[in-house]
Amino acid sequence: MPSERDDFMDLAHLAFGFNLEKLIPKVYDVAQDPGAYHKVAVDDRGRIRSQIAVLPETHVVAGQSLQVGFVGLVSTHPRNRGEGHMKALMELCLTEGQVRYDLMALYGQRQRYEHFGFTQGGIRLRHIVESANVRHALSGVDSSGITFTPFSETTDVDRFAFALNRKRLASVVRSQGDMSKILNGFGQKAWGILAQGRLIGYATTNTGGDEITEIGLSDTADLSRVIKAYMVFSRNQSISILMPDYEVALNEILLGFSEVTRTESADMYYIVDFANVLKAYLSLKFAVSGLTPGVFSAVLAGQPVTANVNASGVSVVRSALPNAVQLDRKQAQTLLLSNYGKFCKVAAPEGWFPLPLFWYYADRF
DSSP: OHHHHHHHHHHHHHHHOOOHHHHOHHHHSTTOOGGGGEEEEEOTTSOEEEEEEEEEEEEEETTEEEEEEEEEEEEEOGGGTTSSHHHHHHHHHHHHHHHHOSEEEEOSOHHHHHTTTOEEEOOEEEEEEEHHHHHHHTTTOOOTTEEEEEGGGSTTHHHHHHHHHHHSSEEEOOOGGGHHHHHTOTTOEEEEEEETTEEEEEEEEOTTSSEEEEEEESSGGGHHHHHHHHHHHHTOSEEEEEEETTOHHHHHHHHTTOSEEEEEOOEEEEESOHHHHHHHHHHHHHHHHOOOOEEEEEEETTEEEEEEEETTEEEEESOOOTTOEEEOHHHHHHHHHSGGGGGSOOOOOTTOOSOOOOOOGGGOO
8 A cells, every 4th residue: 555655665764764666676676566565563542653564585696596585674763762563573584484385585783683593694796906007917908989878768678688597597577667776776886887888787876886796797808808998987096896796707806906805794694594695605606616535424402414526517405414503593604604504514525515595786685
C-alpha cells in the first residue's frame, strides 16, 4: 500500500536521515511495492515503531544458485529504542530465513550483529591508484578516445551491463529493466564507458568520484587505459578501486601499477546451509585458481559436512567423519569467512578458507 511505503520511508528518514526513494530506488522507487520485504512492530494506534526488511536475492556462484536474504533498514523510532522491538524482529527474520535461504547478509556495526549470529567476512580487494602511478607505470598506455557518460545518456547500456554481470563467475541476479535503478543506488553514479563512441564497459563510482565500486568491461585488456582516462575525467589525485578476490584478470592488471592493495572484509554473513555455501564457494575458488586436494570434515553449528577436493573438482556431503571437529556458529563462520580463521586450531587444507564472498554495493540492501 502507498501509505505503508510512506511509513517505511518516514521512519528510515527519522532514524538515519536519508531518503529511501533516492538511496535505494530498486526497492523504494515510486513504481515499486516494498511491503512484502518488511516486518514491523506497531503500537496500539497502528503506527510503525520499528522495522526490518529482507531483500530476497539469487546469487549464482560457479554455476550454482544460492538463495540469499540481504537484511536492511534496521531501524526503530527514537522514542521506542530499548524496548526490545528490534531484537524480536531480527529473531523473526532469522527464524523465517532457516527455510527460505542458504545465506543471509547485511552491512552494519560488527558487535551489534554478532549478537544475532552474523560474522564479518568475505574478501574485498581495495586497489589505491595515485596520479604518480598513472604518470609512471601507464605512461605508454594510450587512453585517448575513452569517455564516461551517465547511464541516462548512454545508448543500450542497460542491456550491455546486464549481460556483463551475468558473465561473472559470481553474481547477484539483476533485472535488465532495472539496471539504472540498481547501479545508481546507495549514492553511486553509474557510467557508460566508451572508446571512440563505442560502448566497451560500465562503472559505478561514489559521489566524490574517488572510488570505483564496480567495473565491467567487454575486454579485460582495456582496464589500464580506462583507469588512466578516469583519473583525468574525475580530477582526483588518488582513487580506490574495489574488486572481488575472484576477478583474477582485473586484479592482476591493477596489482601491476597500484600504489597499494589492501585486503578487507566485505560484509557480515549468517550461513543457513553450510553444505550449499561450502560447495558453491569452494567450487568458485577451484575454478579460479585451483585448490589443494584434501578433505575437510566438521559439524558446523550442528550441521555435519564433509568437503572433498580432487582433480575432478569439489564435492560436499551432509555427513561428518568419525571424531570430526564440532564448531559453534561463531567458530564455524570465523573459520570459513574471515582472515581470523587462520588462528583457529582446526585442521583444514591450506588455502581453502576464507571463502571469497563478495557483494557489489549495487546489490546491497
